[in-house]
Amino acid sequence: MAETLPPLTANDIRGPLKDPTFSVYLYVGSEEDIGWENAEIIFGLLSRLRTYLVKNINLIQEWVGTEKPSGVVFGWDDKVAKLLNKEETDDLKTVLNAITEARKK
Amino acid sequence: MTKTPLRHLLLLVLALLLSLLATIAVAADDPAARSFGILGVDYKMTEYAHDGQWVVRKTKLTKVDANSDLVLSFEIAKATEMRPSPEWQLLNRFLDTFKELAAGRARLMEAKIDLADQNKVKKLQEEVSQHDQAVTVAVTDLLSFLGKSKGLSLKEINAIFCGTFDGGKKECEKSYANVSRWLRGEIETLEKKAAEFAKKKGEEVEVTVEAFLDPVLGTRKALHIEGYDSLPSGELRPIDRYGVRLNPEERERLAMEIKQAEAAALAINEFQESGNKIQAKSKEFLEELKDNLRSLEKELKEPEKWKSLLETAINKLDELAKAQGTQDDVKNAAAQLVKALEKLTADTQKIKEALTQVHILTTQTENARLETLLLGSNGLLDALSALESSLTSLKTWQEDLKSINENIETLTKKITKPEADRLIPTELKDFLTSITSALAKQFPATVNLVSLLTSNLKISIGTDTLAQTKTELIPHSLDDLPDARLELARAGLTLNDRVTIKVRFKEKDTDKRKGKNIDEATYVTEVTLTGLHRIISADLIFASALSGDESARKWKPNVAALVNWHYTFRSNEPSKKEAKTPPVDPSSGNELRKFWNWLDLGAGIHLASLSQGNEAVQFGVGGNISLWGGLVHGGYGYNLSTNGPYVFIGISLFDVLNRAMRVGKGASPTQPEMQLAR
Numbered sequence: 001m002a003e004t005l006p007p008l009t010a011n012d013i014r015g016p017l018k019d020p021t022f023s024v025y026l027y028v029g030s031e032e033d034i035g036w037e038n039a040e041i042i043f044g045l046l047s048r049l050r051t052y053l054v055k056n057i058n059l060i061q062e063w064v065g066t067e068k069p070s071g072v073v074f075g076w077d078d079k080v081a082k083l084l085n086k087e088e089t090d091d092l093k094t095v096l097n098a099i100t101e102a103r104k105k
Numbered sequence: 106m107t108k109t110p111l112r113h114l115l116l117l118v119l120a121l122l123l124s125l126l127a128t129i130a131v132a133a134d135d136p137a138a139r140s141f142g143i144l145g146v147d148y149k150m151t152e153y154a155h156d157g158q159w160v161v162r163k164t165k166l167t168k169v170d171a172n173s174d175l176v177l178s179f180e181i182a183k184a185t186e187m188r189p190s191p192e193w194q195l196l197n198r199f200l201d202t203f204k205e206l207a208a209g210r211a212r213l214m215e216a217k218i219d220l221a222d223q224n225k226v227k228k229l230q231e232e233v234s235q236h237d238q239a240v241t242v243a244v245t246d247l248l249s250f251l252g253k254s255k256g257l258s259l260k261e262i263n264a265i266f267c268g269t270f271d272g273g274k275k276e277c278e279k280s281y282a283n284v285s286r287w288l289r290g291e292i293e294t295l296e297k298k299a300a301e302f303a304k305k306k307g308e309e310v311e312v313t314v315e316a317f318l319d320p321v322l323g324t325r326k327a328l329h330i331e332g333y334d335s336l337p338s339g340e341l342r343p344i345d346r347y348g349v350r351l352n353p354e355e356r357e358r359l360a361m362e363i364k365q366a367e368a369a370a371l372a373i374n375e376f377q378e379s380g381n382k383i384q385a386k387s388k389e390f391l392e393e394l395k396d397n398l399r400s401l402e403k404e405l406k407e408p409e410k411w412k413s414l415l416e417t418a419i420n421k422l423d424e425l426a427k428a429q430g431t432q433d434d435v436k437n438a439a440a441q442l443v444k445a446l447e448k449l450t451a452d453t454q455k456i457k458e459a460l461t462q463v464h465i466l467t468t469q470t471e472n473a474r475l476e477t478l479l480l481g482s483n484g485l486l487d488a489l490s491a492l493e494s495s496l497t498s499l500k501t502w503q504e505d506l507k508s509i510n511e512n513i514e515t516l517t518k519k520i521t522k523p524e525a526d527r528l529i530p531t532e533l534k535d536f537l538t539s540i541t542s543a544l545a546k547q548f549p550a551t552v553n554l555v556s557l558l559t560s561n562l563k564i565s566i567g568t569d570t571l572a573q574t575k576t577e578l579i580p581h582s583l584d585d586l587p588d589a590r591l592e593l594a595r596a597g598l599t600l601n602d603r604v605t606i607k608v609r610f611k612e613k614d615t616d617k618r619k620g621k622n623i624d625e626a627t628y629v630t631e632v633t634l635t636g637l638h639r640i641i642s643a644d645l646i647f648a649s650a651l652s653g654d655e656s657a658r659k660w661k662p663n664v665a666a667l668v669n670w671h672y673t674f675r676s677n678e679p680s681k682k683e684a685k686t687p688p689v690d691p692s693s694g695n696e697l698r699k700f701w702n703w704l705d706l707g708a709g710i711h712l713a714s715l716s717q718g719n720e721a722v723q724f725g726v727g728g729n730i731s732l733w734g735g736l737v738h739g740g741y742g743y744n745l746s747t748n749g750p751y752v753f754i755g756i757s758l759f760d761v762l763n764r765a766m767r768v769g770k771g772a773s774p775t776q777p778e779m780q781l782a783r
């Protein structure tokens with residue numbers, strides 16, 4: 001079962017973001033999106049990654065501000081490493097590269 | 106700090122490269138490594154010898170022990186061992202990689218770290234990052250394979266990762282399990298196809314194995330391979346490894362060596378004593394041959410002219426034989442004569458060929474050097490072989506001419522004289538009479554002379570007789586391939602003979618077409634004795650007494666029979682680890698063994714005939730050392746007649762000639778003679 005915002009709130013992802021042994025990837029969209037499929041596939045491939053489906057972008061405003069990204073990549077901390085657009089989140093390889101690059105730092 | 110992951114990545118790449126190289130090296134070095142071809146069959150030749158089991162490679166000339174068995178064994182691939190295509194191999198590599206990555210992920214996920222311990226946290230992050238890199242490489246490769254090679258769309262690719270490709274439940278987060286399931290399915294499909302292909306091929310393919318012996322003496326002959334031909338298996342005649350017992354082939358070879366050495370010693374003696382008489386004798390012999398050939402050429406100098414006379418006569422006689430009103434006995438006589446004359450006409454072509462050879466011989470032997478005369482291109486050896494063959498094929502020619510003359514006589518008795526003159530002109534009659542009479546003397550003498558000279562010069566050239574070596578092979582299908590065993594001890598061998606084994610995979614012939622060759626391999630081996638062994642030979646020696654008068658101290662040519670014991674290291678790889686002696690790999694270390702094999706030093710005893718005093722027959726015995734496997738000898742002995750010591754150096758003429766002929770014949774890819782030191 002996917003961890004989805006809502007019902008989860010920003011507060012629920014602050015904890016994982018503070019855990020230096022996990023990194024976080026947020027996908028903004030719906031469960032039927034190919035971008036969410038990619039997020040789940042990558043969750044299955046990589047270790048120590050948490051993925052969240054964000055249905056309401058306002059809930060993550062503190063990290064994206066006024067931007068309207070389709071994906072939000074974090075490294076080992078709570079700082080945004082990269083924002084991905086729709087075209088990028090639809091491409092499995094691009095998402096994979098973005099997450100692995102963020103975790104190199 | 107940022108350089109650390111990069112260093113790890115480099116190390117990872119390096120490790121992968123090293124592991125790949127190691128895998129390739131192991132596969133290349135491991136003699137037991139199997140390589141299944143398109144038919145799903147692997148075959149290998151093993152030498153079963155007194156000192157273990159050894160690999161015989163098809164790519165190079167291999168020295169094998171004279172008393173060993175050569176066994177060609179076949180192995181049919183199991184479905185999992187087959188390599189139907191590069192795609193099959195790639196899929197298996199992906200499967201292995203993804204299994205490893207899944208295990209890596211599980212291990213990292215389970216790691217429990219004290220978040221307060223910064224070092225441990227940092228270390229875990231680095232390990233995760235390394236795993237990330239490996240996943241990225243593997244997924245990029247898989248995506249490229251799925252997209253470019255398999256032509257799948259993004260949707261289809263995601264279906265594989267999410268597990269819906271075969272109608273399964275959508276579980277994208279179980280990506281490793283889903284990809285592995287898809288890979289296994291693809292591999293199974295390919296294996297099934299390959300097994301079906303191999304089965305189909307197996308029914309359509311036949312395998313034959315045949316073996317040939319190229320002896321240093323004589324011509325090529327076929328050897329028996331149990332179950333693969335109908336030849337007799339031969340008597341068990343092993344070569345005595347240590348003692349002086351000789352098998353019939355060795356006895357024959359020793360007799361030949363003694364004869365050669367004696368002839369050489371005699372020739373040298375004669376030359377020393379009689380100056381250039383020997384040269385004159387050779388010239389005389391050649392002149393006699395030339396004279397005979399020139400006479401033959403003269404007798405037949407206008408073949409075209411009498412050929413046309415023959416044709417006219419045949420036409421007229423044929424008309425007579427077919428004419429209405431001709432008596433039956435005349436008809437029969439004419440018909441017989443037509444038949445005989447037609448054969449004579451056909452033989453004219455052969456005579457012309459013989460004349461061409463005569464011409465080459467009589468023009469090119471003038472003032473030629475001995476070496477060129479014998480072994481040069483169109484030299485005496487080649488020219489005489491061709492001439493002998495032409496003349497031998499015309500052996501019935503004399504009888505044919507005699508029969509024609511008798512038929513002419515019979516016919517002329519049955520018809521009027523003017524009619525006989527019209528049918529067979531006097532010119533033709535005279536020609537036939539004169540040639541019959543001339544050839545009665547000339548022809549056999551020439552054939553015999555040529556044969557004598559040829560047989561004295563001719564040294565067996567196996568390939569020439571290959572076409573004459575007919576073996577009834579027993580083909581086997583792929584599902585019935587017993588070991589093909591050749592027992593060298595039953596082959597009637599002597600040292601330095603060569604044994605060739607051919608295996609051929611061929612489509613079966615059908616009513617409509619002849620089956621094509623699919624694959625074939627040739628193994629060429631040279632017979633030798635390995636480990637400690639003896640070599641028996643006869644040498645031309647130059648001996649000098651260490652005491653006595655000046656004449657006795659002179660170096661004189663003589664003959665000695667020698668037996669030497671040598672030790673040779675193996676040069677082929679063991680097929681099993683328990684083999685006693687390590688191999689000599691020409692491309693790597695072990696230089697001392699390699700040098701030892703090249704020098705092939707031996708020591709032994711000899712019996713020599715000597716000429717160091719007044720007695721007609723003198724014998725000496727003593728010890729000797731041998732180099733290069735018996736090519737050169739040196740020794741010290743005691744003359745039993747003069748009771749004095751002597752020393753000698755000797756050379757094996759037979760060995761020299763044999764080596765010269767093999768080098769002269771050139772090295773084929775499977776016969777790289779020059780690479781091998783004896």
